[in-house]
Amino acid sequence: LCIVPFAFRVVSFTEFYWHSPNRELQAVVGNASSGPTSAACAALVTYAHCVAGITNPTTRASAEAALVAQQSGTLSACPPATLPAQVSTRNNSISFTGSNFTFARQTRDVINLYDLRDQIDGYQSSLDQFNTTTSSYQAQRVHDNNMTVALVGDIVERQTQTMIDNSASRLSVVQLQNFSIGVQGRLVDMETQLNAIRQSANGCVAGLEYQTRAATTTQPAQCAPLSAPCRDTEYEARMPDRTTNRLCRPRSTTCSSGQYMQYPGDRYHDVTCATVSTCNLAQSMWEDQPPTATSDRTCQRVYDYCLPNAQGIQYVRKRVTSTTYTVVENYCMEDGRNFGGNGASAVAAGKSCNTIKRVFGALGEGAYWLFLDNTSAPTQIWCDMESCGRDASGEWSGRNQSDCGGWTMAMKSPGSSNCLNRHQEALWRSAATTGQDENLNPVCAKGWAYAHASFSDVMIRSIRPGQRGRNVAWRHAQSYASLFAVISTCQLVRDGVLIVPGGGMPTLDQRRRTLFYLDWQSAIGAVDNYQDYHWTCTGAQNNGYVGLGFFNRDSTCCGGRLLNCVSPGGHGGNIIGMGFDCGGNCPRSYGSQDGRYTRCISAWGFGGSYANSNSGANGYTANGHWWGHGSNGLQIHNAGIFVRDVNEFD
Secondary structure, eight states: OEEEOOSEEEOSSSOEEEOOTTSOEEEOBOOSSSOOOHHHHHHHHHHHHHHHTOSOOOSHHHHHHHHHHHHHTOOOOOOOOOOOSEEOOTTSSEEEETTEEEEOOOHHHHHHHHHHHHHHHHHHHHHHHHHHHHHHHHHHHHHHHHHHHHOOTTHHHHHHHHHHHHHHHHHHHHHHHHHHHHHHHHHHHHHHHHHHHHHHHTSOOTTTEEEEEOOOSSSOOEEEEOOOOOOTTEEEEEOOBTTBOOEEEEOOOSOOTTEEEEEOOOSSOOOEEEEOOOOOGGGTEEEEEOOBTTBOOEEEEOBSSOOTTOOEEEEEEEESSSSOEEEEEEEEOTTSOBOBOOSSSSTTOBSOHHHHHHHHOOOSEEEEEEOTTOTTOOEEEEEESSOOSSGGGSTTTTSOOTTOOOEEEEEEEOTTOOTTSTTOHHHHTOOOOBSOOSSOOSSOEEOTHHHHOOEEEEEEEEOSTTOTTOEEEEEEEEEESOHHHHHTTTOOOOOBEEOOTTSSOOOHHHHHTTTTTSOBSSOTTOEETTEETTOBOOOBHHHHSSEEEEEEOSOSSSOOOBTTTBSSOTTTOEEEEEEOOOTTOOOOOSSTTBTTTBSSEEEEEETOOSTTOOSSGGGSSEEEEETTTBTTTOOBSSEEEEEEOTTTTO
């Protein structure tokens, strides 16, 4: 540390204040490898005095003389000084590079401080003069009042003159008082500034340094440079003041697991993290919005049932185990009925394939979780979400298909099997399930939907891969509780109407081709007397046949019985299918009646057989009668019974 005697010092980048001659300017002189040397200090002192042009600036005259010399450039040349390679000063007013350096000449500020003191003295003189003048006016008023009392004889004239004098005196006093107040305020301001100058002169450079040791009577304050401002990746954990350095700390960038960033931090604050909230499903609180890196989890209350008076999709709490729950979307009616979810899991089971299709827009086909008529017993069942009815005809191409799909499989049978023909009365009359109804494997099955799915529509379709469009579908005038409810009570339902594009009644050609597009095993394209082996008779009542539905037959001539419900069963009686019941007077003319009553399919369906057969091709589950050559060509490949209730939302 080199002590360079000088009469003023730098306290900031732009302010220079008067300093008493007994104080000194401190400059740090040194290099990277060692501290200051006595030679370096001596060189600095000598050169600083020479360059400043003020050897003893203790008076205004010497400071003014130095200023004139600086401005006119007549300062004596200073000899070069041999200095260390690296020199710096605390206030940056002196800098060295090798042996060359510059020194900031600030003598003008010394003179300015002399001017400031002269200005203060001038204000003080003005104030003294003001006080003297005020006293004079007050004495004059007393004198005038005394004269007024003494000169009673001339009272009117003298009172008038006294009033004039008093008014003038009062006006002058008010003006002087206002001026006095202004001058006093100015003096206070200057005194405040002077005190600030004095205080700053005894401390460190504001904004650049902090005090590491207070000044004493013999030594100035010891100062150290403030740390650089905090970087963008840091925050100021402690602000600097007169005796404390700035403290910067790294700003956090992320929060710990289980936390989110509540406040991103700024120049003076670190990131604020908070614990992510939890939603207690056991208390019906569900996560409405998951947490993110910068937001908390939000929870909402859910219920175990549909809320009334709010039709549409609602969030419903479902129990997974005795202690765990989950929340799924369910379709709810205004009356509180629950039609379930999208069928993707047991807890999200839908009421039927139709509700899943209509509400959640399911496509294709596959196994879905359904609860049908028992919300406590969901099970997987195969659903057809696309078939319309007679799809292989091509009639639905380019037509509105919004009402297609939503079919729930109730039964299925291999093509060459009698497992569900009309002789299997025990199976048909039982609500028990058998086989697998969650896939299209070619095995005999009677699934959960047989006894638990309501329906208005029925479809018989191929379950062979790639043959879904080979089907026939019809609609009844009302909904029924289940296939089992109709069949076990021997209800003769024959009002089914073929489903065709656009709705309404089918045309004559569509009636003729009711069964034409099924997945036939044989006789495809075969004709007899110009009549196709797979055309349906059109001459009977009700659009060409008694109807599509349950317990249909073509005649009463033979065929045993249909589950002891209808007897006799006719040539092609069936449990689910079509037929026209012409009794014992069926036309048998193979000439003029061709295509109306003969040389066409007069009865065909699922749970049938030809006549009363129970074996061979005539005993297959899906069978019938072509009036003219028996059951030839009337067997189909693997097929299933599907149901749908278009009225279940009512």
